[in-house]
Amino acid sequence: MLQDWLPTIQVVQIILCVAVIVFILLQVRGAGLGSAFGGSSAGTVFKTRRGVERLVFNLTIIFVVLFALISVLSAALVK
Numbered sequence: 001m002l003q004d005w006l007p008t009i010q011v012v013q014i015i016l017c018v019a020v021i022v023f024i025l026l027q028v029r030g031a032g033l034g035s036a037f038g039g040s041s042a043g044t045v046f047k048t049r050r051g052v053e054r055l056v057f058n059l060t061i062i063f064v065v066l067f068a069l070i071s072v073l074s075a076a077l078v079k
Contacts, residue, residue: 002077009074016067023060028053 049057 006074006077009070009077013067013070013074016063016070020060020063020067023056023063026056027060
């Protein structure tokens with residue numbers, strides 16, 4: 001019975017995949033990886049997320065978790 005839902009689940013998985021990519025690319029890059037190893041802008045590694053940046057970060061986490069759950073469900077239905 002759930003086999004009939006497999007094409008719909010795969011479409012949802014593709015949409016979530018694109019959403020995850022977009023939200024990851026929308027996140028603001030901080031000082032870069034160089035500052036983590038003692039670069040010129042040391043001390044700016046830790047930053048508080050506020051406003052839209054926090055929303056994008058939280059939505060990224062939600063979409064990644066949904067994508068993982070849908071992927072496991074899809075793999076289970078293929079068997």
